[in-house]
Amino acid sequence: MLLAADISVYIDEIIRSLPLLTTEYTLVLSIIAIIVMDLLFGKENPQLLYMAATTGLLVALIASINDWNTVEGPQNIFENMIRVNRLSLFLSILLIIATLLTILITSFEKPFKEEKKGEGEYFSLLTLITLGSILMVKANHFLMFFLALETVSMGSYLIAGFKFDRKGSEGAMKYVLFGAFASAIMLYGISLLYGYTNSFGFIDLTEIAAQGRQIDFGLGFALIMIISGLFFKISIFPFHVWVPDVYKAAPTSITAFFSIVPKIAGLMMMFNIVNRMGINDLEISSISLHLDEMLGIAAIFTLIVANFSAIWQKSGKRMMAYSSISHAGFMMIAILSLTEMGLYALLFYIFIYILMNYGVFFILIKLENATGSDEISDFKGMGKAAPVASTALVILMISLTGLPPTAGFTAKFILFTTVWENFELSGQYIYLFLLLIGLGISVVALFYYLRIPYFMYFKESEGKREPVTFNLFELIFLLFLTTPIFLLFFQPDWLFDVINSINFASN
């Protein structure tokens, strides 16, 4: 039975917490607004839904930036369920920007131009997933985290099938089944963890572990199950199998969305679990498993499997799916870092990856519209037909490979520096392997990233290609995505100043 004194404390806590979640309220309101507008006049004026979604996200962006400017130290709200700090706010801003970019590239995609179907649901689901991801980034409690994760997952399952054809439904169905499996084992892991630690918070396990940082099999098993669930979300080996099928089946703009938004949320969660719970110090004694080694090897396998599979892909979207798996592997390496540098590297990498990814998918959409397929071999001769797109694509691909003078190089460079530092710091060979495999994989990556430009420039198309033109707005959009890739190579400090202002000591 609740005591009255407790109640007033609770109420005070709630009232104290309420003003810190303005972004979330904005998003919830905009979801409701989109649904209501869809019900009232969605059929006649679908443009209104675009506007509503964009406006909602812009307001949320402003709210986030406002929070970013005002929040100093970390704030635990709602009884430690949610933690608002500059790190999570930074990621929230990135998530909202990514969703805005998704909406932008959606408007170029054919299915939505032609079939007026499900636009209300589409935009409300996009906003919903963003909301879930933001909550996931801010979660400070396993139940909160799980709720947020499920919000993201449910929305993703639905939105994956938005092509409304056989393939789309099949992909979505696979996603649901695999996702349900991952969620189930994760939930089981969380309950086991609660059984062992009597807490749902991200407590430092190294403190409760026995001498020598050893934990027993049950607790380790629980952790591995939680990690497995996260592996599913950020598509790390061996939970990456769904990615190519689902990415291929989903609409292209959603593919871009999937490779960014849920992934950032998952990565942040992974970061919390690894660093705040001190997982990379633990050893499961009964099977002599160091958890950091396991995570490192998973990352290595991810890189190898993704890159070598990518070489064989015929479809541009499947190739980009494997590429996103590979980049997840790289970001996983950053998470394993023992120092603050890892987080710097991760945030920089994420930012650059957003730009590159949306650029590539935007061009893929344009090319898909022009050629009617996303098979790489169908892009023959596009170098002449679409000179702007091809040039931009080459730049983006060079950046994805990680060659100078692009920010993709800077991102990888910082990442590898971190890994080397870790190797020096800890002397563990897993870091050396990570470094070597990472470097070697960059060479392999060149082969498949340059395949699309290769086909575009060096292969002649049989028939005549209709020239692909960009209107002014699209050109500005493309410039907006590609110029930072150069600028941040020459002046990465512009981004690092922002990242540095996050107070890492109290993340």
Added chain:
Amino acid sequence: MATNVNLSDLSILLLFLVGGAIFTIGGIVTSRLLRNDKPNKEKNTSYESGEDPVGNAWGQFNLRFYLVALMFLLFEVELIFLFPWATVFGDKQLIAETNGVWGWLVWFEMMIFIFILVLGLAYAWRKGFIAWEKPRQSVYLFKSPVPGKLYEDFNKKMTEKEYGRKK
């Protein structure tokens, strides 16, 4: 609150159990006494929403069942949450302790909850998920080169022939 919490709660539970048992058994016994007893195979099968209860578990259901079930869940969940909510909502002591804030807070929480459910219902309604659509009759648009009159004549002739023979 009350002093004899344990005992009285258990006795209430017992009362519910006994009452429930009496009602169930009483109903069955009464109907047994009153009804006609003419069993057949159809009547002896257990009732399962009009579906054949025994068969392949992978058999196909009409998708609309799920929609209706989900819609039913809207109200069911709402109802289930409203009951415990109602018991604390009006707690005078809590309201008094918190200068009424408690009441407003709890009221708003439930209103938001109900609003979202209502929105879901409105959505389903507007999108036409509630309407139990009958399967559309497809009209057969085939134009035969043979005029309809010919068929009618033929049929007439044939019936006459048949009936004529029987007669």
Added chain:
Amino acid sequence: MKQNDFIINILIICGWLIPLLCGISGIFLKNRKNSGLLVSGALAISTLIHSVIFFFLYKGNEIIAGIPWLNIGKLNISLDIWANDASISMALLVSFIATLVSFFSRKYMEDEPRIHHYFSFLGFFTFAMLGIVWSENLFLMFVFWELVGLASYLLIGFWYTKPSAAKAGLKAFVMNRIGDFGFMAGMGILFAIFHDLSITNLASDYLNTSPENENIFWIILAGLGIFMGAMGKSAQFPLQVWLPDAMEGPTPASALIHAATMVAAGVYMLSRTVFLYIGWVSDFIVIIGTITALIAAFSAIKQNDIKKVLAFSTISQLGYMIVAAGTGSAGAAMFHLFTHAFFKAGLFLGAGAIIYYMHQREHSESDLPKYFDAQDMRFMGGLRKINPILFVGYTIMTASLCAIPFSSGFLSKESVIKHALIYAQGGDFRFLVPAILLITSGLTAFYMGRQWYLVFMGKSRLKNNTSFKLQSLSTSDNKQLIFPIAILALLSLWIPFSINPFHANEISLFSSLTSYPQNIEYSAPTWLPATAVILTIIGLSAAIYGLTRRRISYASPTFTSKTPFLKLSREQLYFNDFYNLSIVPGTIKLGRFLEKVDMKVIDGILHAITIGTVIIGQITKVIEKYFIDGMVRMVAYISGVTGKITRQMQGGRIQLYILYAVISIVFLMLMFYR
């Protein structure tokens, strides 16, 4: 003084960016032809700026200036330029040759529809190359290193519709990547140990590093890694195979990129970072350079393509420079780089002019041989008549390449071999290095003499009808082709480098070419230039003599016709017998063998690497498809036998995915179990 430094910095930036900006804006010109004028003008201005700095402004103090780039944690990288004697003279060289080449190209490429692309690539290349020249920071240098690679890729594959050109571009790119991998690894090690990538800081760090340093192994390895980068870019054994293929690009571009500047970037980088190569790495560099010099010279002997001979000779000369750098004499390496840049660029431009002429003939004549190739020397002959300036210039530059006295090549090659001789005093088998270099200079004379004779001497082999009048190149609009060649020929004489035609003043010369002071105490013994000259003359006369005795026909490869063989050996003197029986067939066999080694083995290794990648990819695919899926299928099959349920798992892909994931995670969990 500060004011002066500031002005120099501003001028450097201007001279650096103008080619790039003009190159980019050239793309957007309405009249594409004008882009040539624009870029040539930009390059001329850049040259002017560099010469003003070189001759008037620069006072001999080192200038390091720049902006901070990265500041995170321990990572501090600044983008600095480092102007000293070496970099300023190198910049002058690059922009000067680029100017000449672009003037030449305006005529040579006049019929090319994508001429504006060509010139923008040229501007871009000059920008990137100057970046390498100015970089003070290994990291910044690496960035421009990659950009130069990109420019080279674009220019090699300029006629990308030709499959061989596209393939050659790709090959060059991939080979350079292999070298760059080493560069990156070396950079990583250096950064990990010293937390700095600034070259000047590293140089002082290295001075303070004692041999007992715990990281000494890594430090030495870093040198090896950085050298690997130079191996890729400067086409050293075993990464040299891309350079001959790179001749698919436009000839003027080859002159600039694949002869004078880009391939020399590796040597320049070695001269800037000469302190890095300690311990066994310096021996390794010398060995690699020697092998390269020898096998490239051998490979050149059998070539019939005029550009391929020059390409192999470039590789061989780069080998000389690498040897000099490996022996610690950056000065000699840079000296040879400079002389080589002038005469090799001139030779390539000359070859370009010849090819241009042959193309004209190809268009004007109807009954050409079936396999006519404008670049094949066997179709040439007697070309001395087409233009006297071309002939004289080409001859001077050939002489310079063969290191005949009164040429610049003589001075620099002597300097290189002299330093190899100093190196040989270290004992063991080191005497082989100068010996092989001497033999190589004989071979150089042989193949260059052969080329010179095949191209210019005798009569035109193209037509049996001797009455055909050779067209003259010296018409007024062809001056654009000849003028740059003439200038380069003049610069290939001894005068620009030394007043004494037999010996260069190394002390003053090296101090203006290198970034670090170098002791020059040892003077070459007199027998050294004498031997070199004798070997050269033997090579030259052997080539010319061999060719005059033989009717060269394009239907059959040179030197292989059997009929005159016995007759000649009967008629000739002892020397000719010796020459024909042993040296020539031996040389050719060896040459052919080495070419085979070159083409087959090294190409084979390359292919093996490529195939290896492919195979690993395939294996992963197969493993994913059959092994893991198969295992999963087996499990599925067993459960199918045991239970009825499996019958209902139609398709069952997603179940297999999940099973696969579970098996893998269990595998990950148990992989360390002991």
